[in-house]
Amino acid sequence: MNLQEPVAEDPLLTVNDLHVGFESFDGFADVVDGVSLSVGKGEVVTVAGETGCGKSVTMKAILRLLSEPPARIEGDVVFDGTHLRNLPQKEFNRLKGRRMSLVFQDPMSSLNPTFTVGEQLVDTAQFGGRSDTGILEYARRRYLGDERAAARERALEMLREVQMPDPENVMDAYPTQLSGGMCQRVLIAQALLNDPELLIADEIGTALDVTIHDQIMDLLHDLIDDHDLSVLMITHNLGVARQVSDRIYVMYGGRIVETGPTQTLFDSPKHPYTQGLVASIPRLTGDTMAEGIDGSVPEYLDPPSGCRFHPRCPYAHEHCQTARPEMISLDDQTGVECVLYDDRHDAPYDQPTLEDTRSRMGTISGRSNSESEDKEPAVTGDSGESTVVDDAGGD
Amino acid sequence: MADTLLKVEDLEKHFPVKGGILKRTTDYVKAVDGVSFDIERGETMALIGESGSGKSTVAKTIIGLHKATGGTIDFDGQDITDPSDDQLDWMRSNMQMVFQDPTSSLNPRRTVGKSMEVPMESRGVPAEERQERISELLDLVELNNEYLYKYPHELSGGQKQRINIARAISIEPDLLLLDEPTSALDVSVQAKIIGLLEELQQELGLTYLFITHDLSLVRNFADETAVMYLGQIQEKGATQEVFHHPRHPYSRALLSAIPVTTDEEEAYKPRREPLEGEIPSPRDIPSGCRFRTRCPYATDVCAEEEPSFVTSEGGPLVRCHIYDDAHKGVFDNVPDMTDVADGSGGPDAGTARQDGGERITKRTASDPTARPDRGRRKDHRDTKS
Numbered sequence: 001m002n003l004q005e006p007v008a009e010d011p012l013l014t015v016n017d018l019h020v021g022f023e024s025f026d027g028f029a030d031v032v033d034g035v036s037l038s039v040g041k042g043e044v045v046t047v048a049g050e051t052g053c054g055k056s057v058t059m060k061a062i063l064r065l066l067s068e069p070p071a072r073i074e075g076d077v078v079f080d081g082t083h084l085r086n087l088p089q090k091e092f093n094r095l096k097g098r099r100m101s102l103v104f105q106d107p108m109s110s111l112n113p114t115f116t117v118g119e120q121l122v123d124t125a126q127f128g129g130r131s132d133t134g135i136l137e138y139a140r141r142r143y144l145g146d147e148r149a150a151a152r153e154r155a156l157e158m159l160r161e162v163q164m165p166d167p168e169n170v171m172d173a174y175p176t177q178l179s180g181g182m183c184q185r186v187l188i189a190q191a192l193l194n195d196p197e198l199l200i201a202d203e204i205g206t207a208l209d210v211t212i213h214d215q216i217m218d219l220l221h222d223l224i225d226d227h228d229l230s231v232l233m234i235t236h237n238l239g240v241a242r243q244v245s246d247r248i249y250v251m252y253g254g255r256i257v258e259t260g261p262t263q264t265l266f267d268s269p270k271h272p273y274t275q276g277l278v279a280s281i282p283r284l285t286g287d288t289m290a291e292g293i294d295g296s297v298p299e300y301l302d303p304p305s306g307c308r309f310h311p312r313c314p315y316a317h318e319h320c321q322t323a324r325p326e327m328i329s330l331d332d333q334t335g336v337e338c339v340l341y342d343d344r345h346d347a348p349y350d351q352p353t354l355e356d357t358r359s360r361m362g363t364i365s366g367r368s369n370s371e372s373e374d375k376e377p378a379v380t381g382d383s384g385e386s387t388v389v390d391d392a393g394g395d
Numbered sequence: 396m397a398d399t400l401l402k403v404e405d406l407e408k409h410f411p412v413k414g415g416i417l418k419r420t421t422d423y424v425k426a427v428d429g430v431s432f433d434i435e436r437g438e439t440m441a442l443i444g445e446s447g448s449g450k451s452t453v454a455k456t457i458i459g460l461h462k463a464t465g466g467t468i469d470f471d472g473q474d475i476t477d478p479s480d481d482q483l484d485w486m487r488s489n490m491q492m493v494f495q496d497p498t499s500s501l502n503p504r505r506t507v508g509k510s511m512e513v514p515m516e517s518r519g520v521p522a523e524e525r526q527e528r529i530s531e532l533l534d535l536v537e538l539n540n541e542y543l544y545k546y547p548h549e550l551s552g553g554q555k556q557r558i559n560i561a562r563a564i565s566i567e568p569d570l571l572l573l574d575e576p577t578s579a580l581d582v583s584v585q586a587k588i589i590g591l592l593e594e595l596q597q598e599l600g601l602t603y604l605f606i607t608h609d610l611s612l613v614r615n616f617a618d619e620t621a622v623m624y625l626g627q628i629q630e631k632g633a634t635q636e637v638f639h640h641p642r643h644p645y646s647r648a649l650l651s652a653i654p655v656t657t658d659e660e661e662a663y664k665p666r667r668e669p670l671e672g673e674i675p676s677p678r679d680i681p682s683g684c685r686f687r688t689r690c691p692y693a694t695d696v697c698a699e700e701e702p703s704f705v706t707s708e709g710g711p712l713v714r715c716h717i718y719d720d721a722h723k724g725v726f727d728n729v730p731d732m733t734d735v736a737d738g739s740g741g742p743d744a745g746t747a748r749q750d751g752g753e754r755i756t757k758r759t760a761s762d763p764t765a766r767p768d769r770g771r772r773k774d775h776r777d778t779k780s
Contacts, residue, residue: 050581165672179673209445210608211670214652218669236581239654266656280586282611284653284660286638289615292586296551362590 011038011078012198012230013062018075020054020061020254029300031057033254033308034075036327039198044224044231046241046262049251050277052297055234056105058251059200062232063102064092079198090132097129101191105203107183111175117186118171121155121193122148128194158189161226162219181212188219192227199224201233206240217243238281242266247333250274253298253308256327260334268354270336272313275357290361307338314360315340315349400471400602401457401570402433407465408449408456412678424677426452428626429466434619436569439596439603441617441634443610443649447674449626450606454572457604458492459483471569488518491563495575497555501547508543511562518566532561535598536591553584557591564595570602578609589616610653611660614638622646625685626677632711641665642713644690647730665730684716692730696722 020032032054039045047055060066061073064084077084079100084092104110112120126141126148127133133141141147152171159167162185175183184205191199205216221244224231235241241248241262248265250258250273258271269275279290295312298304304311310320319339328341339345340352350356408427411420427449434440442450455461457468459478467476475486494500501510511529520528530540536557547555556576563571573592577585589612595601605617613620613634620638621631622645630643641647647665655661670689675681681688687697696716704712705719716722717730 050583181673209674210610210652211445211648212673213654214669217654237654238582238656242656243654277583278656280583281656282586282589282609282615283657284611284614284638284650284655285663286614286635287659289586289589291590292588293583294587296553296584 010041012041012043012080013039013232014076014078015058015062016076016078018058018061018077019073020057020066021072023070023072024301027301028072030303031254031300032061033303035251035254035256037249037256037259039230039232041197041230042228043247044233044245045247045249046233046235046245047249047251048235048238048241050236050297053251054254055236055251056202057254059102059202059232059234063096063100063200093131094129097131098194099196100198100200101194101196103187103191103199103201103204106207107180107187107205108175108207110187111183113175116172116174117178118152118155121158121171121186121190122151124190125151125154125193155189155193158193159186161192162186162189162223164189180208181216184208184212184216185219188216188223192223192229195227197230199229199231201231203235204233206235206237220244238266238277250277253303254300255308255337257309257338258336260330264334270330270334270341270351271309271338272315272340272352272357273309275352275354276312276314276361279354279358279361288358290358292361314357315347315352317348319345319347398436399433399469400436401604402469403453403457403466404431404469405466406430406453406456406463406468408452408461409464422678425626425680426677427456428677428680430623430626430628431466432619432621432628432631434570434602434604436602437596437600438618439605439616441605441607441613441620442623443607443613443620444623445608445649445674447625447677448623449677450608450623451574452626453623454492454574454604454606458490458572459486488566489568490570490572491566491568492572492574493556493559493563493576496579497552497559498547498579500559501555503547506544506546507550507558510547510558511565514562514565520566528565532565535564535595536561551584552580553587556580556588560588560591560595564599564601567599568601570604573603573605575607576605577612578607585612592616610638610649611655622649625674625680627685627714629686629715630711630713636711640710642710642718642730643686643715644668644692644717644730645670645686648689648691668730684714692717692726694726 015035015037018032018035022029022031035054035058037045037047047058049055057066061071062077062084066073073085075085079095082095087095111117127138156167156171159170164170164182164185170178170182170186175186178186204220205213208216217240223229233241233245245262248260248262249256250265250271252273258265258269258274265274266278269278273293276290276293280292282289293312298308298311306322307313307316307320307325310316313320325337325339326342327335327337329335330341340347340349406427407429409423409425412422412424413419414421430449430453432440442453444450452461456463459475463476467474469475470486470490473482475482478486508529511532512525515525515528529543533539533542538554538557538561542550542554542558550558560576576592577588580588592603593616596603605613607613617634619631620634621628622637622643623629624645630637630641630646637646638650641650648668648670651665651667652669653664655664668691670691672689675685675688683699684690684693684697684702687693690697700716702714702716702719704714706712717726
């Protein structure tokens with residue numbers, strides 16, 4: 001057992017011990033508390049977690065989108081050998097415009113409503129990452145020569161690649177004239193115009209309907225393959241994470257609590273939080289679904305001591321309240337931040353399986369599979385409680 | 396015969412579109428266009444579909460927030476399509492609604508206690524009984540008296556939704572209209588709320604109309620399911636049947652598009668039939684079958700004739716020509732029902748699942764960067780084209 005963070009083999013983006021806090025009138029909100037993650041070249045990595053777990057803040061800190069103050073950021077962000085945190089703004093902008101791009105959550109509000117889609121795309125193609133272009137230079141390149149026409153051609157090409165229906169007309173349309181799915185396609189096209197190496201996608205497509213979302217995910221698959229992109233994806237939907245990613249980081253309360261290859265993580269989730277989350281997802285097959293995790297995400301003004309999940313954890317004991325658990329690597333790709341997996345620590349519980357956690361949480365019966373649904377009590381909380389007693393007694 | 400609590404027949408809600416200098420009605424948005432269903436007392440009926448399919452409009456029309464432009468609504472034996480003031484009064488104490496956004500449905504300037512008192516006040520519950528009732532209700536939704544003097548902004552989303560539910564059941568209604576009650580919440584909280592709703596149904600004998608776009612939730616929660624598309628129900632029947640053997644191409648597409656988290660569910664889904672394009676505008680509904688513009692099976696007959704409900708093999712009611720005997724032979728391509736795994740796993744389903752499983756292990760073993768699911772999705776597409 002070693003305590004190294006599991007790291008991608010050939011990392012394009014590495015985040016090391018990132019801390020993000022915010023000064024506010026009520027005090028200091030300690031939101032992201034030591035996040036380390038890495039995205040390998042050609043890898044699709046997902047950060048999954050519930051609302052308020054610090055996923056988007058992490059992403060914004062990586063891209064320097066938070067103004068300091070009120071934000072207070074510490075830690076290291078390395079992109080392909082370059083330390084981003086202390087890079088001059090000009091150079092960072094260039095890097096951000098050319099080699100990384102970002103797709104935001106809400107497709108409708110991410111486009112400027114006062115410009116046509118074409119103008120926005122062509123400007124990105126021509127001036128992406130060059131915020132230092134002077135007015136004369138801008139006017140010359142925009143109105144003289146054939147650079148603009150070439151950029152327009154490139155934008156059109158990109159719209160075709162994202163399977164936009166009727167791309168010529170869309171170029172001259174305003175964002176309000178497009179549907180959500182079309183706006184999302186425009187945003188993806190815009191993100192890929194300058195051939196980035198890293199794509200950061202924040203809840204891509206979650207604002208869309210399930211059939212449209214499906215189309216967008218399909219498109220994204222193809223684009224990732226065709227452009228050989230490395231992707232850092234942020235989502236709260238574990239189903240989506242499973243569909244696209246190679247590796248998953250599960251975030252809770254501003255910390256990474258578990259990481260592993262997608263298949264492993266879903267087959268045998270390790271951290272009690274991940275287990276609770278996986279068990280709470282309603283199943284299409286109508287299997288029983290756990291009753292959910294008690295409580296809610298922590299207040300960052302006064303986060304719980306020790307392990308931040310301990311107020312909601314069915315396996316919490318004294319040790320959890322005092323010491324922050326270390327990231328325990330189980331092999332070179334999986335890691336879990338929980339004392340139950342720490343050999344040096346003598347925990348009163350065994351390492352929990354998904355089933356253990358499910359029975360502790362209590363379940364809601366899947367009604368459609370049972371013929372005699374009326375006779376069955378809806379909530380089988382009794383059995384869950386009795387297991388708790390048994391386990392505690394056994395120790 | 397079971398006791399029908401709510402009976403909706405051919406419900407129509409057309410919103411006029413005004414235009415021109417004289418603001419004359421130039422067009423109609425046909426949000427709900429002939430919806431019929433009934434709910435037995437104590438049962439849960441789910442209404443599912445994409446945004447813009449008219450689900451919420453149905454609920455709002457039933458409770459009287461919109462006036463129906465056609466059809467009838469029968470509630471507990473009374474016709475409430477065009478309710479009189481007395482009827483409205485009676486209706487509102489027997490039927491309540493829980494809205495999607497827990498935050499905006501609570502008055503930010505009222506404490507929880509006050510918010511909960513208002514419905515009782517208007518229903519004429521004597522003042523001395525109210526406090527006790529509120530405590531009981533808070534207890535019922537697994538909160539306590541500590542919350543009485545809190546303001547909505549002090550509560551989390553899940554707690555607010557509990558308050559909303561408590562408020563809705565405070566006047567002991569028979570029917571609850573749940574309009575996406577959990578879609579603003581996270582999964583771990585969503586499971587809690589669903590558990591609570593199930594418990595309340597058992598204890599109080601409530602009847603639910605559950606509106607959602609999250610299909611996997613319905614599977615666990617509803618007795619009957621109706622799939623809506625562009626203001627019409629396309630398929631309706633027992634939840635198990637609809638999920639087991641979805642017949643309508645739209646239901647199949649909806650089900651196959653859900654991102655799931657286990658291999659069993661992956662095998663359970665119908666074969667992927669991605670839909671082209673987007674939902675058309677309800678101002679300009681396609682002729683014939685309204686789904687035909689996106690349907691992978693559509694033929695000429697779909698454009699000419701509007702399908703009516705047919706049953707197929709005693710299963711759910713389906714609004715699709717494919718299952719209509721009158722049009723047998725017109726379709727050279729029909730949904731393949733054998734690829735859907737039934738509970739025990741049919742022979743085809745079994746092999747399909749095994750294949751998928753092997754493929755995953757092979758890929759992950761030989762190449763650590765392989766993406767099992769993406770590979771599988773591609774395979775599905777290849778077999779289809």
